[in-house]
Amino acid sequence: MIRNFRAIFEYRELLFNLVYREISQRYKQSILGFFWIILNPTFQLLVLFLVFSTIFRLNTYQVPYPIFLVVGLLPWLFFVQSTTASANVLVTNASLITKTAFPREILVYATIIAKMVDFFFSLLIAIVFFVIFQIRPESQFFWVLGFFLIQLIFTAGLSLWLACLNLFYRDIQYLFSLLINLWFYLTPIIYPRDIFPESYQFIFDLNPMAAIIEGYRRAIFDSQPPDFKIFTSLMFFSAVFFTVALGYFKRMESEFADYV
């Protein structure tokens, strides 16, 4: 594992170049360019807000619904965009994989980092919302960084699985884009977690994204610090998940060029 990270460090310039390619190519031929990074989530927020603000008026934290929504939705969009793009990344870079030798996971990491840059830009929306509604985050706000780290590790793990499997079976990308729609509704993003009856709460316990998004909300809205036990077990789970995924990815890597 440490050796793997050292290898990635050796290839950091390639990683930066791929991130740059990823970001710049997307907006090269569009007039609004980088504005799309912000326009896209804003539009989704507006739609969801218009639809759901009438249905879910209540939430556990005493904050206006748009604020409640934006804290859940932005990290979720980052998660969706990283994983769906990663599922495809080995296939779209087939020419690189069959021609040059480099650690293939760099392609996955570059995708996630590029989406993370988008995500940071989209946080401007959240800031605007917080200013408009005059909400001040609670003092243990810094916990969001911990949960963000967990989200990154979990996203990287899942992305490695998807990228690898999709190289052998293209069905995976279609299957995943179906599943992630369902996943969205099974994660407390547009509604608060306790809207579900006790007997269904186990769905959220099995869903790392539910715990992560709940973690963001508690860190920002609640005066109590997040449950340390939940935090450590989440961290442990995502670290193990990532390690297993990377192990699998590296084991299959030598066959990529033959199958892609």
Next chain:
Amino acid sequence: MASHSIILKAENLTKKYRLAKQKTFKEFLPAFIFRKKTSDELIALDNLNFELTKGESLGILGRNGSGKSTLLKIIASVSQPSAGKLHIQGKIAPLIELGAGFHPELTGRENIYLNGALLGYKKKDLNRLLPDIVSFAELNHFIDQPVKHYSSGMYLRLAFSIATAKRPDILLVDEILAVGDLQFQRKCLERIRKFQQQKTNLILVTHDLNLAKSFCQKVLVLDQGKQIFFGEAVRGVKKYLDITQ
């Protein structure tokens, strides 16, 4: 003796491909459950044995589908052998397919940095090498244009120019030179010749027998994955002519 050190050595090098009988999950799942055979085997390279000492160049000859490209992929360590071993010493510049790392929307200059990073150049080196790369590729006016507007000749010139910006220990060349015009071809060959004088090992896949004879000391002849001949170039070319007739 350092000058006779072995740079590249293949021992019983074999590559098998499993060809999936069922291409999709939909076809695969029933076959997997009912324990039907899920793949066929294809032997792309069968027990190859050859070696090159420092400065020696190898021409790989063979008809289409004889395994030449598979062998290049293994030498470029993009693909792994199924059995046997390949020892390589030194830095390889893969030219397997020029412009593989190019992105059409990026400019020539941006692509130099991307492609250079793929080849393992550092940014510092690339900054220094940039003027040379651009002038060798004869792209002075077009270097800030997106590569998608390039002609295939310009594409080739840029790719060759990046890949050979620094002298590699082993240079892999696959047919590709056929695309450029005569004048540029000559320029490329001159550069290759210069590298050879500085002890670069050239590995050349070609159908041009004269090129193989004039640039390579050794020739490897492949036919349907089998090694027909390995040895001195002139005899190798004759052998190749025998099997193609």
